[in-house]
Amino acid sequence: MEGAPKRAQDDVLRRPLYVYDLLAEGVLDTLAPKPTDTSERQDQTDSTTPWPASDDSQRITSPSPSLAPGTGAQACSLCGLTFASVLDQRGHQKSDLHHYNLKQKLRGxxxxxxxEFEKLIGDLDESLSGSDSEDSEDGDDGDRKDTTLTALLRKQATLADRTKAQDQDEEDGARGPRTGVGRPPMMWFKSTLLPEHQYFGIYRVLFTNEELEKEDQILQAIRKRQLPPLSLPKVPKDGTLPAIAYSGPHIFLCMIGGGHFAAxxxxLAPRSTKNGTGPMNREATVLAHKTFHRYTTRRKQGGSQSANDNAKGAAHSAGSTLRRYNEQALVDDVRQLLTDWKALLDTSDLLFIRATGVTNRRTLFGPYEGQVLRANDTxxxxxxxxxxxxxxxxxxxSFIELTRLKVKEILPVDPDAALQAAAAKAQAASSKPSKPTQPKLSEAEETALLHTQQLQALIRRSKVPALLSYLKSNTLPPDFSFQPASANHHAPTPLHFAAAQNSAPLVIGLLTRGGADPTISNGDGKTAFELAGDRGTRDAFRVARHELGEKAWDWEAAKIPPAMAKAEADKREERERKEADHKEAERRKAEEERLKKEGPKVSDGGAASRRRGAGSVLGTGAEKSAEEKRREEVRGLTPEQKMKLERERRARAAEERLRRMQNGG
Incomplete structure (x- = not known):
């Protein structure tokens, strides 16, 4: 006869258990608060799994029967949070909260x-939040130079006092009342339906402060929240819910950040449906939902446009104007939606809100005329x-995560076994061979490394005056040897490095104004001239030979060809450029004449020629693609000219988008 009760328990645990629907499953009568025992260890396992709901049905499906209680999800013991999946746990480990608590732990x-963390960053703008698929609010926060965590740590001394002064501030309501602060986010209950050492968990935020102060009566508070299933008539095709759906208890959920808004x-009453002869299913009844998205975040830089304006002054680019327009449009859209939903919000049991940053909180909590949400709402x-x-x-x-019961295994800890494991670990660590320590650098070696980094950075950016000034102010020779020598054997001196970078201005500057020696060879026996990769850089050596004179250095030993005047080099460069332009013009003219006479040329081998890179658009008779046109536009331009052209193209596109929006297009 023991098999029947066991099967009944398994049937209950296979279905999702809903905080507001425990009477039907017979779970409520078996609950009892878990006694506090500091000698127990919580295994970070959870039988719940993420239940993605489709947009059409929002059905709360049950976990797979093959999953046994006590397996699946994770938690963070440092921050006191639980997660429905490993992906959620990984996302939390990349968050500001987790990194801040790690630093707190290191500081003792x-x-x-x-x-508490959200109150600490109350005066800072947009926090790093997760994206829909990964863990960053916009997916591009990895490139921002000054994160919320960095700003928080930089202002830690003043934020500590500010936090105390703001304990009673109304804006604290944006983070919710201090429900369960200093305590774990979940309460645990034992049940006869669960195996030994396994417990049901319910989030504390579902209860009021008064109920949490009387935890011995918490079961009565859970019993008050039991609701009969909601039986709705057939919903019409237009999706309009009947009036009975709006009469029962309900909650409001809202998230805003990075230009994204969802409400x-x-x-709370589950809707019962029955498919065939199976058991009754439970579905969530969504009374209203809405999402907005506006382009308000500065791509690759992070933060909102308003935050950037407050920090650095108002920018005047087309993109910044568009972002300011979208910020105000998002504020208007959100506040209008809250006004339309005022009746639903006023009768909601709870309001779950995520609004990080001053701008987002002001969007919701104002103050503004006709304000719906109040920051001090309990x-x-x-x-x-x-x-x-x-x-x-x-x-x-999030709704499913809040209202479902969790199942976690909490195993007792044997103190003797823990001491033995710690001793074994310490013995294993002491038996490991110590890693060889790196030899400590002398002060002179550390200075040489610093000079190497600074000089190479200046050469990479072609900063001729700054490079010469650095050498002079630090009394360094023009042929300073980069350190360590083993890592710089190819380009051991500034002149070698400049030649390898194909920087003609730096070559002339180091030779004529810095006094660099062109005869020095690198580890491969090559002079600086032999490292030059283009004719412009090689001509720079010849121009320097002309300006310094034949007696300045042994130019033959430096492998530098005969001298050349700068005017001659410039003249040859101009002549070659004109010849190239002339040839290109002739080619275009000849092609245009051919097209007028013969028309577009069609070739069976067009696809193959395109793959080889030899089949041009004209050769195959196909119209040029946008990418091919862009490549033609930048052909022959310097990197600086290419960047300028790309900025102008983006500015024109942003201005066109803004013009269309203002015209209502």
């Missing part, structure tokens, strides 16, 4: 909770787990 200080109102909560980009799917995932 206590880690902070998510609510949703979900009924119903406001933060999400006690990591969230990604603001989308409808992410809101549904």
């Amino acid at each position: 200080q206590k880690p902070v909770t998510e609510n 949703m109102v979900v009924a 119903r406001i909560r933060g999400f006690p787990f990591s969230t990604r980009r603001a989308t409808q799917n992410e809101l549904m995932r």
